[in-house]
Amino acid sequence: MGKVTGFVEYTRETPGRRPPAERINDWFEVYQDFPEDKVRTQGARCMDCGLPFCHTGCPLNNIIPDWNDLAYRDRWRDAIRVLHSTNNFPEFTGRICPAPCEAACVLGINEPPVAIKVIEKTIVEHAFKEGWIQPEPPLRRTGKTVAVVGSGPAGLAAAQQLNRAGHTVTVFEKADRIGGLLRYGIPEFKMEKWVLDRRLDQMTAEGVQFRTGVNVGQTITGDQLQKEFDAILLAGGAEQPRDLPVPGRELNGIHFAMEFLPQQNKRCAGDEVSDQILATGKHVVIIGGGDTGADCLGTSHRQKAASVHQFEIMPMPPNERAAQTPWPLWPLQLRVESSHEEGGIREWSMATASFSGENGRVSKLHGIRVGPAPRFEPIPGSEFTLDADLVLLAMGFTGPVKNGLIEQLGVALDGRGNVATAANYATSVPGIYAAGDLRRGPSLVVWAIAEGRNAAEGLNRYLMNAESFVAGHA
Numbered sequence: 001m002g003k004v005t006g007f008v009e010y011t012r013e014t015p016g017r018r019p020p021a022e023r024i025n026d027w028f029e030v031y032q033d034f035p036e037d038k039v040r041t042q043g044a045r046c047m048d049c050g051l052p053f054c055h056t057g058c059p060l061n062n063i064i065p066d067w068n069d070l071a072y073r074d075r076w077r078d079a080i081r082v083l084h085s086t087n088n089f090p091e092f093t094g095r096i097c098p099a100p101c102e103a104a105c106v107l108g109i110n111e112p113p114v115a116i117k118v119i120e121k122t123i124v125e126h127a128f129k130e131g132w133i134q135p136e137p138p139l140r141r142t143g144k145t146v147a148v149v150g151s152g153p154a155g156l157a158a159a160q161q162l163n164r165a166g167h168t169v170t171v172f173e174k175a176d177r178i179g180g181l182l183r184y185g186i187p188e189f190k191m192e193k194w195v196l197d198r199r200l201d202q203m204t205a206e207g208v209q210f211r212t213g214v215n216v217g218q219t220i221t222g223d224q225l226q227k228e229f230d231a232i233l234l235a236g237g238a239e240q241p242r243d244l245p246v247p248g249r250e251l252n253g254i255h256f257a258m259e260f261l262p263q264q265n266k267r268c269a270g271d272e273v274s275d276q277i278l279a280t281g282k283h284v285v286i287i288g289g290g291d292t293g294a295d296c297l298g299t300s301h302r303q304k305a306a307s308v309h310q311f312e313i314m315p316m317p318p319n320e321r322a323a324q325t326p327w328p329l330w331p332l333q334l335r336v337e338s339s340h341e342e343g344g345i346r347e348w349s350m351a352t353a354s355f356s357g358e359n360g361r362v363s364k365l366h367g368i369r370v371g372p373a374p375r376f377e378p379i380p381g382s383e384f385t386l387d388a389d390l391v392l393l394a395m396g397f398t399g400p401v402k403n404g405l406i407e408q409l410g411v412a413l414d415g416r417g418n419v420a421t422a423a424n425y426a427t428s429v430p431g432i433y434a435a436g437d438l439r440r441g442p443s444l445v446v447w448a449i450a451e452g453r454n455a456a457e458g459l460n461r462y463l464m465n466a467e468s469f470v471a472g473h474a
Helices: 036-044 064-072 076-084 090-096 116-130 153-164 193-206 222-228 257-268 291-302 405-409 445-464
Strands: 145-149 168-172 209-211 231-234 254-256 283-287 307-312 345-348 350-358 361-369 384-387 390-393 397-399 432-434
Touching: 036 064, 036 116, 064 076, 064 116, 076 116, 090 116, 090 193, 090 445, 145 153, 145 222, 153 168, 153 193, 153 231, 153 445, 222 405, 231 405, 231 445, 254 257, 257 291, 257 390, 283 291, 283 384, 291 307, 291 390, 307 350, 361 390, 432 445
Parallel strands: 145 168, 145 231, 168 209, 231 432, 254 390, 283 307, 283 390, 307 345
Antiparallel strands: 350 361, 361 384
């Protein structure tokens, strides 16, 4: 695939990020444009490797070598057809997926891997620019109705697949806009929301019905939903945040990340947000070193925090792939996100002992350094106190919210508290299926899309008693 000697002749090159001093003053995406001729060169680096391990790294099983080769050969329309055959939303994954495919690239054994992610993004953006991506309504309707609860990437992928199979699909979203975490979790500087709206326009034109401001389980009961629809897909995500039960947690000024981030997205959309949680002029401490923590960090920079510290309880990863995660596994290694380039202090092996404050509001974090997992034993003499006007808890999520719809429907849970399903994504209740973080636990956008597609396959078989279905793509 690509040019036979391309991986020898060309080096890896990816888009640069705009200067930090510039980008922290706006909410636009951080990456600079990348010329298509350079993308073609990157496609030329794809090897005729025999066994493309990038397939195993990608939960969607994207046919990566094929569209790398097609991009290299300037066959963009063929490339988008191949790309869409496995991925409904490459414009999302091309921006916010951490690219496990690149970690599994065969070239990556001893050279920088193929720049798969930028090739993917360029293919889909080229296709939109040329007008090749158009609504694809089904030729006929089956007469079957499906309710999709949750409008994140899993719910949207399932909805598009099921609609194209001919079913009448209604997507329910409790927020005021469609998109789930794509809308109110991912900051604008990682993905501007016109990218999402553009795809939603396509889905609306295809016949998918969207209902916002409907908290299924409260606004509509589970029983009502079962009576109104032939089948239900649960795609509500893993929304239960992990808390930090230490003394002083009750003080004002300590918030979950998902209380903080959506408010800024609403502001960027032009909404008025009363009593917005703002980092402006404050000493901010972010507890959690993952992607959500980095999103809080970048947002705090743009809100002009006085200072920002980001704490992680795990030890600092190595700069290169750790020996315990050899190729083609997802590597344990230090990752520097765009938000980390913009400032702040990043600390490892840190634990929070307590908070203190005045007049009911937090002003200090009391912490201690700890040893390695799994015991995280405190290191005597390493105690410290830090100014903290705003504390953001970004320690991940423990699973779906149980009270409400899940309890009403009576679906079984697995040992981790997620919705349990069979191999075809069917829950313990006939006609109810589940996909995404609500089923597998907190994960990546690429996993969510894969889950949505797979659940749509199982649900379609249930509705039509057919072996399989194939939904066409542009």
